[in-house]
Amino acid sequence: MYLHSLYRYPVKGLSPEPLTAAELIVSGYFPGDRLFALENGPSGFDPQAPQHQPKIKFLMLMKNDALAKLKSRYDDRTGVLTIEHDGRVGVQACLFERSGRERVEAYLSDYTQKDLRGAIRLLTAPEGFRFTDSKSGFISLVNLSSVKSLAQALEACVDPLRFRANIYIDKAAPWSEMDWPGRQMRLGEARLEILKMTDRCAATGVEPGTGIRDMDIVQALYKNFGHNDCGVYARVISGGRVALGDTLEFL
Numbered sequence: 001m002y003l004h005s006l007y008r009y010p011v012k013g014l015s016p017e018p019l020t021a022a023e024l025i026v027s028g029y030f031p032g033d034r035l036f037a038l039e040n041g042p043s044g045f046d047p048q049a050p051q052h053q054p055k056i057k058f059l060m061l062m063k064n065d066a067l068a069k070l071k072s073r074y075d076d077r078t079g080v081l082t083i084e085h086d087g088r089v090g091v092q093a094c095l096f097e098r099s100g101r102e103r104v105e106a107y108l109s110d111y112t113q114k115d116l117r118g119a120i121r122l123l124t125a126p127e128g129f130r131f132t133d134s135k136s137g138f139i140s141l142v143n144l145s146s147v148k149s150l151a152q153a154l155e156a157c158v159d160p161l162r163f164r165a166n167i168y169i170d171k172a173a174p175w176s177e178m179d180w181p182g183r184q185m186r187l188g189e190a191r192l193e194i195l196k197m198t199d200r201c202a203a204t205g206v207e208p209g210t211g212i213r214d215m216d217i218v219q220a221l222y223k224n225f226g227h228n229d230c231g232v233y234a235r236v237i238s239g240g241r242v243a244l245g246d247t248l249e250f251l
Contacts, residue, residue, distance in 0.1 A: 001248040003187060004144055004170035007161070010074035011081065012037040012131045013060040013067050015208075016161060017074070021243035024190040024236045029130040030139045030166040032076060036095065037131035038108060040064075041118025050129040058131065059108070061164075061203035064115045068211040083107065095122065134233055136195055140165040141177075142231040149174040153224040154215070161208045162217065163200070165231055169248055175225070177232050184251045189240025191251070198231035 007016040012034050022031045039045065043057035061067055071084045079096035081104060082089060091107035093100035101122045109120045125131055132138070142165035151158040160168055167187075180194040204217035221228045 001169055001172045003167060003242060003244055003246040003248065005160075005168040006242070006244065007164075007166055007168075008032040009164060010035050011072060012055075012058055013064065014070060014072040014083070015068075016164065021241055023239070023241050024139070024192075025239045026236050028138065028236055028239070029132065032074070033166060034131040035074075035125050036081075037123045037125075038105075039119075039121040039123050040116060043123075045123055047124070047126050050126050052135045053131075055133050059112060059115075059120070061206045062201050064112055065206045065213050066112060066115070066211045068206045068208055070111075071209075085111070095124070134196075134198075136233065136235075138236065139167065139192070139234045140198060140231055141167040141169060141194075141234055142198075143172045143174070143177045144168055144170045145172050145174040146177065146230055150217070150220060150224070150230070154220055156215070158215070158217070159208050162204045162206070162215075163198075163231055164203070165198075167242070172248075178229070180232050184237065185234075185248055186251060187248050188242035188246035190236055190242050191238035191240075192234040193237050195233045195235055197227075197229040198233055200228050200230050204230075 006019040006022055008019060008030060009016050010032055038059040040059050043053050045053050059067060069085060074081050079094045081095050082092045091104055093103040095101055105120045105122055142160060142163045144160055147158055147160045181196050184191060184193050200218055205213050205215050207214050218228050
C-alpha cells in the first residue's frame with residue numbers, strides 16, 4: 001500500500017489543490033485544508049467561540065453543484081484566492097483584506113444567486129479550527145481500490161475526486177478500510193489513528209469540473225455494498241512529513 005495522491009481544499013466547497021508532500025502535526029488538521037467557508041445566509045458561527053456547523057449552512061456541492069465548474073487556487077503567503085470559470089479569471093482577491101473578501105462574496109453571490117438563502121459571507125477559520133464536515137475527523141483518506149470496485153459495479157468511470165479526500169491510498173484490498181477504524185498506521189514519517197468510516201452524501205453525485213449531477217453514488221453504495229461509506233477519518237498521533245509514494249503499514 002502506498003500514498004498515491006494528496007489534496008487540500010482551502011475553501012470549503014471549492015476545487016482541490018494537489019500537493020506532492022505535507023507536514024502533519026499531532027492532533028492537527030490537514031495543512032491548508034478548509035481554511036475558509038462560504039456562509040449561505042446566517043449560520044450562527046462565532047469565530048470567538050468556534051463550533052462545528054452542519055455543512056448545509058455553507059455553500060457546498062451537496063446543494064450547490066455549480067461550484068464544481070469553478071477552479072480555485074489559494075496562495076498561503078499572499079492570501080490571494082483566484083477563482084476561474086470556463087478558463088477565465090472571475091475574481092482574484094486577497095482574503096487577508098476585508099475588501100478582498102467582499103469581492104469574492106460579490107462574485108459568488110452573482111454566480112450562485114439562485115441557490116442562496118441569504119447573503120454570502122466568507123468566513124476564516126480561527127486558529128485550531130477548520131470547516132470540516134466531521135467534528136472528529138481531522139484528515140480524510142480514501143482507498144482507490146474501493147473506488148475502482150464501485151466503478152466496476154456501476155460499469156462507469158468514477159473520479160476519486162468526487163470523494164474530496166486529503167489522502168488517496170493505492171494497492172490496498174477493496175473495502176479493506178472497513179476494518180481500519182481503531183487501528184494505527186505509519187505513513188511516511190507520521191503515524192495515524194483511524195477513527196471512523198466516512199459516510200457519503202449527495203455531493204459525490206456531482207462530476208468534478210463540470211458540475212453535472214450524473215450519478216447517485218450513495219444509492220450505488222447501498223445497492224452494491226450495503227452501506228454508504230467510502231473512506232475513513234484519521235487523527236495524527238505522531239507528526240511528520242508524508243509524500244507521494246510513501247508506503248503505508250499498520251502497526
